[in-house]
Amino acid sequence: MRTSHILLLCILGHALFATVFCNNASGPDDCCFEYYPRSLNKKHVRSYYMTDHRCPRTAAVLTTKKGSTLCVDPKLPWVVRVMKSLDQQNF
Incomplete structure (x- = not known):
């Protein structure tokens, strides 16, 4: 009876650690939650x-x-122009 409890605890502990280690690498590195409100000149x-x-x-x-x-x-016209300009410079 006692060994079955220990075995059950080991299995649950392993499952807990496995979910913790797997969840650390599943999300993106950086996300944007707000947009910059003003426009920016492409030379900057x-x-x-x-x-x-x-x-x-x-x-x-x-x-x-x-x-x-x-x-x-990325849907704003000035952003599209800046991205196109940078793409042409790098191409």
Whole structure:
């Protein structure tokens, strides 16, 4: 009777640790929860990347020449122009 309790505790403990270790790597690294409200001139932007598809909000993350990052709505016309301009420079 006592060994069955110990065995059951070991199985439950293993299941608990397995779920904890598996959940740590399942989410995206960074997501945007708010958009930058103003427009930005394309000469101030160095690069951009899109957020992970698992994020609750699709966003483009602009990196400025000073090194800061801004989350912006990728559907705005000025953002589309900046991304196209950067794509043409890198291509």
